[in-house]
Amino acid sequence: MPSTRFAPPSEVPGLAARRIAADILDGVLLKRRTLDDQLDGAAAHPGLKTLSDRDRALMRRLVATILRRLGTLNHVLARLLDRGVPTDAPRAHSALLIGAAQILWMDVPDHAAVDLSVRLVQSDRRASRYAGLVNAVLRRCAREAAQLIDELQGQSPDVPSWLLARWSAHYGEDTARKIAQALGEEPSLDLTVKSDHEAWATRLHGEVLPTGTVRTLLQGSVRMLPGYDDGQWWVQDAAAALPARLFGEVAGQRILDLCAAPGGKTAQLAHAGAIVTAIDRSPNRIARLQENLTRLSLKAETVVADATEWGDGHSLYDGILLDAPCSSTGTIRRHPDIAWLKQDSDIAALCDLQSRLLRKASSLLRPGGLLVYCTCSLEPEEGEQAIAALLAADSSLSRVPVTASEVAGLSEIITAQGELRTLPCHLPHADPRFAGLDGFYAARLLKAP
């Protein structure tokens, strides 16, 4: 729980939002807590409740911008600080990041950004003696940062080097650089709508993508948008909406969604008429899935269970969706904390779980049934290699290649093996704010009849 106080009544406008941003930033960078954890649910920052909708949106955007451009910011600050970032007062570092991000990329006047960061350090016992330093460095930042950022040309400072090395090895240096560049952009809001796609796109000031997703640049709480309360759509990245479609016609089929929460894909399957059993091992996340289904007036059987141990005695399913837990490196655009929280060593442990879940999924599938496996990871071990290993070990399964016509003709997102592989740099658009996809992998497998 953050120790700093928030929002005393006499405080200058905007300071509480910056202080909470600093707490949450420290939560990610120093305490290794996820953004989701700090922004929603029981363990969320208690100060969030005191912020207006506008300040809350600004605070979220500020934190996301800093995490998305952390390498660049740290380079600029390092060049402006003769003796480096003070190590005895973490709030001095977060105040510098917050001030610099606003000066460089947000619609906040420079003098206000500097003033709020100075106040931020002044109100922290350990950091207050750095108020003069913060003031001077941020003023120089406003004057000199553009030139300092130029020094980074040709580099990808905002992606940790271990990740960049992985992507270069698998996709080639050029694509790795494009992925890194795409991750620096603020992502659009993507919605899966039940019907009337064009009408919803117009109402929400967006457009319909070739794949049917409605994409808009609206910001702030989605709960305030038209269509939310009456359950006309749900938030789902355009790439995340593709795997569930690989089953084809599912009306009346029994489909098992093995790692289901918060339920974007369960909702797609239920909306398409499937009889869905949705399993997740997290009770809180299953509760969220249930809430989402209720809002959308959709139905599914829900089960809280560890999927690796579930299913004995159940009849076999017509289709199984395994959206496995993974490193989530494909979603860094939307969850920029992931880049700084995950480590290379996490991937091997996840691969072990994924292979156990895959074996379980195969055992619960009827002959002639389809298994769709997907992960929101860019790492081949969690995608292509996991499926290659499964196919080598289980001769009852074979690939049913995905064709371009199933994904609105986007042949660049299909591999030579007929698997889906979307990258953050895919789906270019004349207006870059409308471009990009989360990085997803999906394969479709048939159980021999």
Ligand SMILES: C[S@@+](CC[C@H](N)C(=O)[O-])C[C@H]1O[C@@H](n2cnc3c(N)ncnc32)[C@H](O)[C@@H]1O
């Ligand atoms: C990638 S998310 C699923 C997203 C979901 N399919 C959707 O479209 O909204 C992975 C989920 O797997 C769940 N999970 C992780 N390990 C599990 C296990 N052994 N058994 C069941 N669920 C598990 C996590 O709680 C998490 O909700």
